[in-house]
Amino acid sequence: MAKDWFAWHDLYNSQELLQQRLAIVQKYISDSLDAAPAGTIQVVSACSGDGRDLLGVLETHPRAKDVRARLVELDPKLVERGKEAIAKLGLTDQIEFINGDATLTANFAGHVPADVIIVAGIFGNLPNEEVLQKLIRNLTYFAKTGAFAIWTRGERDGFRYSERVRAIFQENNFSEADFQLTATGNMAVGRHRFDSQTISEPLDEHFFEFTGTPEKAGLLVSTP
Numbered sequence: 001m002a003k004d005w006f007a008w009h010d011l012y013n014s015q016e017l018l019q020q021r022l023a024i025v026q027k028y029i030s031d032s033l034d035a036a037p038a039g040t041i042q043v044v045s046a047c048s049g050d051g052r053d054l055l056g057v058l059e060t061h062p063r064a065k066d067v068r069a070r071l072v073e074l075d076p077k078l079v080e081r082g083k084e085a086i087a088k089l090g091l092t093d094q095i096e097f098i099n100g101d102a103t104l105t106a107n108f109a110g111h112v113p114a115d116v117i118i119v120a121g122i123f124g125n126l127p128n129e130e131v132l133q134k135l136i137r138n139l140t141y142f143a144k145t146g147a148f149a150i151w152t153r154g155e156r157d158g159f160r161y162s163e164r165v166r167a168i169f170q171e172n173n174f175s176e177a178d179f180q181l182t183a184t185g186n187m188a189v190g191r192h193r194f195d196s197q198t199i200s201e202p203l204d205e206h207f208f209e210f211t212g213t214p215e216k217a218g219l220l221v222s223t224p
C-alpha cells in the first residue's frame, strides 16, 4: 500500500493498470501535439506527479521544441524528480515545474488558455460530482478553442464513473475525441476537444478540492 504520493509513483514499475493508463495518456498527448497549429504549443498539467506522461512524450516528439509547459504538483520530491528529467531533456527554458497547489487557478495564470490540458489522476480523487462539474466548467478558462483536455478516471465495483465524466464534458462544450479503457478494464482515459469560446476570467479561484489518498488510489491498482 502506498504511504504517500511519492511512493504511489513506484507502482508504475509493477502495476499493469498504471502502465496501460500511462501508455494511453501519452498517446493522447502525442496526438494532441501532432494536431497543434504551427508555432508555440502551450501545455498545462495539474497534479502532475513527476510529469512522466508529458516528459516521456517530449523525449521523442518532433514538436518538443515548440512546447511551453507549466506543471503544478504539491509533493516537492516529485517536483524535484520532474525537474531533473526536464534538465536531462534540455528543456529547462520551456518546461516549468512548480511546487504548488493545482486547485488554485492563479497557479496557471499566464499559461492559459492552453492547447493541451492534462488532468490525469485527479477525477477519482474529488469529494463528489459537484466538484467534478466545477472543475470541468473551469476548464473553459484553461482551454483555447480547439484545445484538448486529457483525463483519467478509475472504475470501481463495476460502476462506470467515466460515463458521468464524458457527459459533463459534453455539457460544457467539449466534444469527445478519444476514449479508451485500459486492458485491465478498470481505468478510463479520455480526450475531449473544446469547441467553444474561451472565457477570459476563471469562474472560481479555487476550482476543485483534491481529497483522495494514495492508500485508496493504491487499492484500485491492486484489485482490478
Ligand SMILES: C[S@@+](CC[C@H](N)C(=O)[O-])C[C@H]1O[C@@H](n2cnc3c(N)ncnc32)[C@H](O)[C@@H]1O
Pocket (backbone or CB within 6 Å): 005, 006, 046, 047, 048, 049, 050, 072, 073, 074, 075, 078, 100, 101, 102, 103, 119, 120, 121, 122, 210, 217
Ligand atoms: C494520482 S496522482 C497522479 C499523478 C500524475 N498526474 C499521474 O497521472 O501519474 C495525484 C497527484 O496529485 C498530487 N496532488 C494532490 N493534491 C494536490 C494539489 N492540491 N495540488 C497539486 N498537486 C496535488 C499528489 O501529490 C499526486 O502526485
